[in-house]
Amino acid sequence: MAGFLIKTFGCQFNELYSATIADALRRGGHRPSDSLGEASLVIINTCAVREKAEEKAFSFLGEAAKLVGASRIVFMGCTATLDRQRAVRIAGRGLNVVEGTAGMEQVLSLVGTIVPLGEVDCTAPRSLFPTADIELIRGCESYCTYCIVPRSRGPEVVIDAGEVLHRAERAIGSGFSELLFLGQNINRYRSSLGGLVETMFAVDELDGNFWFWFLSSHPANFTPEEVKRVMGLRHIEHRLHLPLQSGSDRILERMNRRYSIADYARLVEPIRENADWTLTTDIIVGFPGETNDDFAATVDVVRGFRFDGVFLAKYSDRPGTPASRMQDKVPPALIDERHSALLSIVQGLSEQSNQVLVGRCVDVLVLTVHAGGNAFGRSIDGRNVWFSCSEPAPGIGTFVSVTIDHGSREGLYGTRVC
Numbered sequence: 497m498a499g500f501l502i503k504t505f506g507c508q509f510n511e512l513y514s515a516t517i518a519d520a521l522r523r524g525g526h527r528p529s530d531s532l533g534e535a536s537l538v539i540i541n542t543c544a545v546r547e548k549a550e551e552k553a554f555s556f557l558g559e560a561a562k563l564v565g566a567s568r569i570v571f572m573g574c575t576a577t578l579d580r581q582r583a584v585r586i587a588g589r590g591l592n593v594v595e596g597t598a599g600m601e602q603v604l605s606l607v608g609t610i611v612p613l614g615e616v617d618c619t620a621p622r623s624l625f626p627t628a629d630i631e632l633i634r635g636c637e638s639y640c641t642y643c644i645v646p647r648s649r650g651p652e653v654v655i656d657a658g659e660v661l662h663r664a665e666r667a668i669g670s671g672f673s674e675l676l677f678l679g680q681n682i683n684r685y686r687s688s689l690g691g692l693v694e695t696m697f698a699v700d701e702l703d704g705n706f707w708f709w710f711l712s713s714h715p716a717n718f719t720p721e722e723v724k725r726v727m728g729l730r731h732i733e734h735r736l737h738l739p740l741q742s743g744s745d746r747i748l749e750r751m752n753r754r755y756s757i758a759d760y761a762r763l764v765e766p767i768r769e770n771a772d773w774t775l776t777t778d779i780i781v782g783f784p785g786e787t788n789d790d791f792a793a794t795v796d797v798v799r800g801f802r803f804d805g806v807f808l809a810k811y812s813d814r815p816g817t818p819a820s821r822m823q824d825k826v827p828p829a830l831i832d833e834r835h836s837a838l839l840s841i842v843q844g845l846s847e848q849s850n851q852v853l854v855g856r857c858v859d860v861l862v863l864t865v866h867a868g869g870n871a872f873g874r875s876i877d878g879r880n881v882w883f884s885c886s887e888p889a890p891g892i893g894t895f896v897s898v899t900i901d902h903g904s905r906e907g908l909y910g911t912r913v914c
């Protein structure tokens with residue numbers, strides 16, 4: 497039986513697709529391998545959101561082609577959709593390229609022509625245990641000017657709420673403790689039950705001991721009333737990830753984000769007023785035309801909202817996007833400078849946010865358990881938690897309470913109490 501290696505770049509969707517393929521391969525009797533030298537089947541699941549991830553995927557493809565041969569490689573995902581020719585030039589004509597990111601069926605049938613597959617179960621791949629990723633909506637029609645996703649993933653395709661609930665119920669029934677609902681812009685979800693919030697209410701009614709949350713929210717398609725309703729659910733994790741992207745209204749308009757800083761402030765007010773919830777965001781530094789004043793506004797806004805975590809990205813051109821055609825690019829050295837300045841601010845904010853919890857007891861989902869009484873998990877408000885625990889060690893996927901002794905910018909450190 498073939499050893500297989502799956503290299504995954506990019507978002508949670510790619511993680512889900514790779515895990516589904518890995519499960520089908522395992523059920524077919526194949527074993528996973530960490531080394532290209534031992535693999536006889538290589539799957540490269542690509543991401544086109546940043547140039548760096550694309551270049552890494554092409555470089556890995558070149559290496560794999562030399563060691564494994566093009567005909568034993570499947571090249572899939574956003575980069576495969578956008579730049580098939582370059583992939584074939586690198587690996588050779590026998591390369592298996594899956595264009596389009598509309599779903600798993602095409603990938604699985606292609607992989608099945610190379611090696612026999614076991615049963616395919618798209619409900620909740622076991623390798624992601626204890627988290628079941630569940631798609632609500634694929635593709636995107638929001639057209640932010642810097643983003644390649646509307647081109648690479650195509651128009652929105654909605655999974656009906658009945659199917660979503662079926663997958664959620666099956667995942668909980670087979671022992672998963674956490675459900676993560678996915679959509680590129682999940683707030684545009686509409687189905688037989690209504691929108692995202694109505695569907696989350698139906699999930700909240702399911703029996704079982706589980707937590708859930710959802711990604712990614714878009715401020716233009718969320719309302720303060722909806723935020724408040726979601727916060728009242730029984731099983732919801734106490735965290736909202738709401739990408740802001742810039743603190744300047746002028747830049748937000750150029751990004752085609754369709755909200756202002758004042759709109760964003762209204763949305764997050766219920767979160768900021770509730771100390772049990774965390775708020776995290778994404779910021780792009782150096783978008784074309786970003787002046788010193790725009791950047792200063794971003795710094796002020798990041799401080800003002802006291803984000804618990806910020807994912808910072810340096811702007812990079814994605815060919816074919818409206819932003820790539822904008823003339824007033826920020827010089828790379830200035831982007832680096834702004835990135836470093838903002839990074840030290842957001843690290844400080846994360847550290848302060850984590851230190852507030854010292855002495856408190858938090859609920860934690862156990863994700864890994866190490867020998868010697870150490871374990872790692874995630875708190876109900878989304879923080880990394882490293883903790884010590886006496887015997888018997890908790891099982892992966894169980895919920896424990898941890899008293900926090902120390903907080904750093906990376907997370908919390910403590911001791912299990914029960």
Ligand code: SF4
Pocket residue numbers: 636637638639640643644645646680681714
């Ligand atoms: S909402 Fe905007 S940033 Fe997110 S995937 Fe769609 S176009 Fe890209």
